[in-house]
Amino acid sequence: MNTEMKLYTISIYTENNIGLLNRVSSIFLKRHLNIESLTTSQSEIEHVNRFVIVSEMTEFQAEKVAKQLEKQIEVIRAYYHTDEETIYQETALYKVASDSLFEQRQVQNIIKESHANIVTVSREFFVIEKTGRRHETEQLYKDLKPYKLMQFVRSGRISVTKEPMNISEMLAAF
């Protein structure tokens, strides 16, 4: 089994219960694995939640983590995937002082070229949104940094697999 360190996306389908996040994160903590990003949301099935966790580990570890996750009572299924096996995105928000937008033509070019959207504009600041891969949101961050970047925030990864995952059928099989 592969012992090379890699980013893995761990997708977990769960019941929607208080405390489950604690149980899920303790499985990473117990193995001293750092969570790069974590997102939870509803899934395609009613009352079934989905966690998307990104963490660097070996395939050997990923397999064990997925098994330990699946062992938890309220976890329905857990999967691990490499970047190549998934379609994934992150969203970032950039809050920039308004004067730089009006005074520095360069800023408008940056926004246009990066295919980012302006979400809101006020007298003091405007907010730009960019969805994409990490290096894209990172690049925009670097580009805007010199122009009074007041706040920056990036979401966790969300991803879907390239392969179909028929969770509804799996649920029925329990």
Next chain:
Amino acid sequence: MKAKTQTANQITEKQTEHISGAEAVIKCLLAEGVDLLYGYPGGAIMPIYDELYKYQDQLQHVLTRHEQGATHAAQGFARVTGKVGVAMATSGPGATNLVTGIADAQIDSTPMVCITGQVGKHLLGSDAFQETDIVGISTPVTKWNYQITEASEIPEIMAKAFYIARSGRPGPVLIDITKNAQFDTFDFEYEKCTSIRSYKAVPEVDENQLKEAAKLINVAKKPMIIFGQGVILGKAELEFKTFIEKTEIPSTCTILGLSALASKHPLNAGMVGMHGNYAPNILTNECDVLIAIGMRFDDRVTGNLATYAKQAKVIHFDIDPAEIGKNVKADVAVLGDVKETLAQILPFVNSNSHEHWMQEFKKLDAIEFDKVIKDELYPTKEGITMGEVIKEINAVTKGKAVIVSDVGQHQMFACRYAEFKQTKSNITSGGLGTMGFALPAAIGAKMGAPEREVIAIIGDGGYQMTIQELGTIFQTKAAVKIVVLNNEFLGMVRQWQQLFFDKRYASTEMVNPDFVTIAKGYHIEANRVTKREDLSKAIETMIACKDSYFLEVCVEKENNVFPMIPTGASVSDMRLS
């Protein structure tokens, strides 16, 4: 007894009653067949204790002297009966005192339900008096846990708690109940839980896996079985025995597998692991097919994984898919309940014999006897050895007793030398190695199996970790036999200091109190033995006593447990001295 079953039946036949949450908890326990629980009261759980008072003719509550004792007693009860043990405590310190026992039950797969009181819902998160986030604290060491904040949740959650604790691979469940939920009334109705959609208790048996496994077993020239507690938890002792007798495969066990197969069964090849037997450890690295049954390849069993059974094809029978490949890669995994898989594989395996291979075990057994066992059981030096104490106990109990051991050298001697004729006879803290386990666990074991002789074997160190439970023994008259093997050291740690830290005995020497006087202070009959010639008589007197009894045996101070696989070494590098 009749009244009790009737109550249970009435409750299962759906009917609603308007009662308090606290009373509902009791009714749930009765419906789950609980008639005995261990615990300690306090503010946040008083409504439930008030109901316990009313229901005391149906449900016996044993007041331990510390909440840790309650968990270990519940564990002892569970281990000897196969039923779910129940422990109860108040919020805050009561709840945190349960944590060691819960962690112990988690790692040793013991079915247990713990119920804790919690501050009222309106106070949650306010750092109220005796508020502690026990759900957060216990998450990593429970199979499941849940906080109830509304009375109406009680029946469904309690039903789930018992189902989860006992089904599949068993484990501890903690249910935290806020005080308002205990006081509030609601329409009570109970239905047992039989499935949870996100939880598959037992994987389905795959016939292909059985056939693959059988194929390997049938061609094996030097097969070896390592069985664990899975055989006991799965109530598969008979299926296991039938399987090994047909295939004639030498069978060795983990510490928790002990007693699943009679010690003197001709195919019983002893115990593996750090202080296990010489032959099965050495031959682990010579067998051609290694069949693991209901065990989890703990590091104390495998030693260095990089050199563990590399030559062998590995077949792993287990109920828990997460165990497959966790430590040792399985060539064939047989998932399922061993009671089913062992029965179903039978038609696929050939009747066989492995005379030549069995001889290899015998040869190494002879070496172990000569180099280790002889001096341990038939010592020529003056001091009493721990091994001879166990040998004398065997002689009197004829291997029929339940042996509850604590943690340390005495535990290894008890597990190495105690004779077992019957399953569920070895109760010890295997995975967590919890000192202080044995005394309260023995109380639970005695209450779970009152007809059996229950003997706790404890070191002078571990004894003092839960010595207060003598009070529980005195109050409940649990006829537990307590043997303290006093070497005036934290022996196991001292052994490591001697072998690996140049004899620097840092904080391992014990200046002990007069244990006999202490026992007598609790009105427990007590005796001390310092000379070999008094030993067997003293043990006979202890066993003959109808009540609880305390026996201190002053043993050789600086004896070591051998054989031994030093940490990080290979199983085949086991040392005899």
